Amino acid sequence: xxxxxxxxLFLNLGHGVDHLLMLxxxxxxxxMAPEFGRSYSEMLPLSLGGFIMFGACSLPxxxxxxxxxxxxxxxxxxxxxxxASMLTGLAGSTFQIGLGLTLIGVFGAIYHPVxxxxxxxxxxxxxxxxxxxxxxxxxxVALAALIAGALAYWIxxxxxxxxxxxxxxxxxxxxxxxxxPVPKLAQASPRAGGVAISRNxxxxxxxxxxxxxxxxxVIFNATTVAMPKIFDERLTKLTQTTxxxxxLVSLVYAFAAMAQLVVGYLIDRHPLRSVFVPVVAVxxxxxxxxxxxxxxxxxxxxxxxxxxxxxxxxxxxxxLAAYTDEKWRSRAFAxxxxxxxGASACGVPxxxxxxxxxxxxxxLFYVLAAMSCVMLVAAICMPPQVQKRAAA
Numbered sequence: 494x495x496x497x498x499x500x501x502l503f504l505n506l507g508h509g510v511d512h513l514l515m516l517x518x519x520x521x522x523x524x525m526a527p528e529f530g531r532s533y534s535e536m537l538p539l540s541l542g543g544f545i546m547f548g549a550c551s552l553p554x555x556x557x558x559x560x561x562x563x564x565x566x567x568x569x570x571x572x573x574x575x576x577a578s579m580l581t582g583l584a585g586s587t588f589q590i591g592l593g594l595t596l597i598g599v600f601g602a603i604y605h606p607v608x609x610x611x612x613x614x615x616x617x618x619x620x621x622x623x624x625x626x627x628x629x630x631x632x633x634v635a636l637a638a639l640i641a642g643a644l645a646y647w648i649x650x651x652x653x654x655x656x657x658x659x660x661x662x663x664x665x666x667x668x669x670x671x672x673x674p675v676p677k678l679a680q681a682s683p684r685a686g687g688v689a690i691s692r693n694x695x696x697x698x699x700x701x702x703x704x705x706x707x708x709x710x711v712i713f714n715a716t717t718v719a720m721p722k723i724f725d726e727r728l729t730k731l732t733q734t735t736x737x738x739x740x741l742v743s744l745v746y747a748f749a750a751m752a753q754l755v756v757g758y759l760i761d762r763h764p765l766r767s768v769f770v771p772v773v774a775v776x777x778x779x780x781x782x783x784x785x786x787x788x789x790x791x792x793x794x795x796x797x798x799x800x801x802x803x804x805x806x807x808x809x810x811x812x813l814a815a816y817t818d819e820k821w822r823s824r825a826f827a828x829x830x831x832x833x834x835g836a837s838a839c840g841v842p843x844x845x846x847x848x849x850x851x852x853x854x855x856x857l858f859y860v861l862a863a864m865s866c867v868m869l870v871a872a873i874c875m876p877p878q879v880q881k882r883a884a885a
Contacts, residue, residue: 503668504608505626507567509633510661511604514578514597515547516637517657520721520739521650528650529587533722534849539591541841543598544714548834550602555827558607564674566607571665573600578658582651593654602834606827613814623807623814624757628750631803634717635746642721642739697876702812704871705769706829707836708864709805712776714837715861716802719844720745720795723854727787745795752804760811766875769808773872776801776865784858809833 518540526536558566577600581593612626644653724738759768779798786794813829847857 500672501612501622503664503672504567504612505629506664507570507604507608507668508626508630509636510571510574510657510664511601511608512630512633513637513640514574514657514661515543515601516634516717517578517641517653518543518594519718520638520641520742521645521653523721523725523738524645524650525590531587534845536587537718537845538842539587540594540718541838542591542595543601544834544838544841546595546598547602548831548836548838550599551606551827551830551834552824554603555606555610555824558603558610559824562674563607563611564672566603567611567672568665568669570600570603570607571668572662573603575658575661575663575665578654578661582654582658602830605830605834606824609810610826613810620757620760620762620807620811622757623760623810624754627753627757627803627807630806631746631750631753635743635750638721638739638746639743640739642734642736642742646734646736646739694876697874698812701871701875702809702829703832705773705805705809705868706832708868708871709802709809710833710836711840711843712780712861712864713802713806713840715840715844715857716799717746718840719848719854719857720799722848723791723795726854727791741792745792745799746803748796749799749803752800753807756804757807760807765808765812766872769805769872769875770869772801772804772808773865773869776805777862777869780858780862780865784855784862 519537522533522536522540526533529536554566574597577593577596581590581597584590584593609623609626612622640657641650641653644650644656720742721738724741728738728741756768756772776798779794779801782794783791783798809829810826813825843860844854844857847860848854
């Protein structure tokens with residue numbers, strides 16, 4: 494039991510490390526752009542390769558985990574993403590920065606199909622464990638802005654990559670020392686409590702999950718990537734430094750992280766549809782409002798908006814966990830995250846192009862609100878069987 498708790502702690506830490514290192518760049522780019530003589534809209538696309546790999550490499554990562562070793566893949570994750578971050582911090586040109594960010598995405602892709610599969614292995618109720626894991630991941634998102642902003646302000650932008658990267662490698666060494674290999678039979682054991690369901694229901698669930706994954710991925714990534722720049726422009730009365738921006742963004746994400754605990758609790762006790770529909774429904778007006786708010790009003794809307802954007806994540810994972818067998822679960826999560834992070838990658842050029850064209854983020858939020866409407870329709874169409882199965 495103690496070993497299980499230790500492994501769960503490292504898996505939760507891995508979620509935080511993954512999102513932290515993936516989201517350092519959107520904050521430090523504010524300090525990097527003048528050094529390289531580029532504008533924000535020119536520098537931001539350097540992260541596109543990393544976000545593409547973050548999705549595309551999920552499939553081979555999930556396949557290797559199921560065929561080789563989930564523990565082994567997590568070791569590769571911790572050390573690989575840490576080393577890639579340090580290489581980015583040592584970059585001397587925009588090409589090298591883009592290459593380093595791409596490598597961060599390659600190794601970052603390992604966590605979700607492998608770590609989440611390890612986390613839900615052998616569990617009938619997954620809401621609470623996914624909620625806690627989500628909090629760690631979202632605190633990684635929150636700390637990315639804070640750590641990146643602070644290190645860029647107090648030292649330089651390179652330190653924002655070098656120090657977290659070194660810490661990731663250190664966590665990987667500790668993981669190797671304290672988490673033993675999982676016996677092959679235990680890793681491949683089938684999920685208990687399976688219930689026969691029709692092919693039509695499975696297809697319906699697949700379509701709903703696909704829509705939620707793609708739309709949710711774009712909304713999540715576009716809002717998290719754009720938030721530092723939005724605060725830089727709309728909260729000038731509150732702060733005008735990268736450190737101040739990092740603190741405000743971190744406060745928003747830290748508050749939003751609590752949503753996954755609340756949603757995880759509800760998933761274990763209520764039909765999934767009754768949780769899914771309200772969470773998505775509230776996103777729509779908040780995204781519209783964010784298009785025009787400024788100063789304190791923008792900060793309040795951002796707090797509420799990100800709470801519900803973050804709160805949706807464990808719903809998708811719980812739906813998938815309820816319908817996948819243990820022996821190929823890493824591959825199932827890999828497919829889900831290929832779609833999610835592939836869609837997320839579209840958020841980067843979307844943010845850059847909208848800002849370059851209009852010089853404002855108003856229309857970006859209108860597009861995201863429309864996508865949230867599509868997701869709401871999908872949530873309403875969820876069949877009763879899914880509700881009962883996910884809540885069981």
